[in-house]
Amino acid sequence: MYAGAMADPSSSPSRPLWASVADGFYVGSRDGTFLGYVDRLADGAWRAFDAASRAIGDFADHHAAMAAVTTVVTVDGEAGTRGRDAG
Amino acid sequence: MTAQDPLVSLVYSSSAAHRFDDGQLAELLTVSRSRNSARDITGMLLYRRGEFVQILEGARSDVESLMATISRDPRHRDIRVLLEEPLHERRFAEWTMGYQSLAAAEPTMAEGYRDSFDDLRMGDHDMIGRAIMELTLWFRVRESAG
Numbered sequence: 001m002y003a004g005a006m007a008d009p010s011s012s013p014s015r016p017l018w019a020s021v022a023d024g025f026y027v028g029s030r031d032g033t034f035l036g037y038v039d040r041l042a043d044g045a046w047r048a049f050d051a052a053s054r055a056i057g058d059f060a061d062h063h064a065a066m067a068a069v070t071t072v073v074t075v076d077g078e079a080g081t082r083g084r085d086a087g
Numbered sequence: 088m089t090a091q092d093p094l095v096s097l098v099y100s101s102s103a104a105h106r107f108d109d110g111q112l113a114e115l116l117t118v119s120r121s122r123n124s125a126r127d128i129t130g131m132l133l134y135r136r137g138e139f140v141q142i143l144e145g146a147r148s149d150v151e152s153l154m155a156t157i158s159r160d161p162r163h164r165d166i167r168v169l170l171e172e173p174l175h176e177r178r179f180a181e182w183t184m185g186y187q188s189l190a191a192a193e194p195t196m197a198e199g200y201r202d203s204f205d206d207l208r209m210g211d212h213d214m215i216g217r218a219i220m221e222l223t224l225w226f227r228v229r230e231s232a233g
Contacts, residue, residue, distance in 0.1 A: 017201060017217075018200050018201070019200055019201040019202070019203045019206070019217070019218070019221050020191075020192045020196065020197045020200040020201065020202055020203065021203040021204075021221045021222060021224075021225040022189050022190055022191070022192070022225055023190040023191060023192045023193070023196070024192070025225050025228070026200065027203070027220075027221040027224055027225070029217060029220075029221075032213070032217065034220065034224075037224060037225075037228075039228065053228075062196075
């Protein structure tokens with residue numbers, strides 16, 4: 001039996017849902033709560049924004065930008081986990 | 088707005104009777120904005136691959152009157168009212184009819200994700216609510232970028 005089988009699914013956070021809104025623009029939510037969005041810049045990099053529409057970093061691809069949005073932690077209104085900048 | 092004629096938001100989708108070029112869309116918007124300004128109606132129009140989605144905000148009697156006019160417009164086919172709900176305050180107060188042409192993501196970039204435009208046109212009530220939020224956000228970001 002794998003460890004996950006023992007977990008109470010009701011206590012597990014739902015997976016984030018990402019929607020493709022337009023070319024180069026995705027919006028994330030979880031259980032109906034807005035998480036943030038990622039937007040492709042003119043130079044091809046992807047900028048991640050938190051739920052308050054604050055930029056949290058630029059990334060080389062949209063997967064990394066999405067990961068930054070879904071892992072950002074808000075503490076006292078400040079972004080606690082900053083995305084790493086794309087090299 | 089009064090208790091008998093409250094502020095509402097109505098969302099509908101339609102198919103263009105023929106593909107609109109930029110000039111025809113501009114003409115449609117000019118007429119729409121003039122008409123909406125006279126009725127104090129605000130909202131947003133999206134167009135993608137021959138499909139329209141429009142959000143109308145205003146007094147219920149004005150919005151429903153406009154919807155009846157649109158239903159008789161031969162430029163629209165397959166008109167479906169997706170949602171009509173009371174509003175506490177306008178979401179598009181600045182726009183008599185904001186417009187953005189919506190380019191879909193390349194298939195490889197869209198695979199595995201929800202499609203907001205399709206969810207708005209064909210989703211259930213919850214999907215429509217989420218898709219409105221997503222499209223409204225995108226619209227505001229693009230508008231603010233000028």
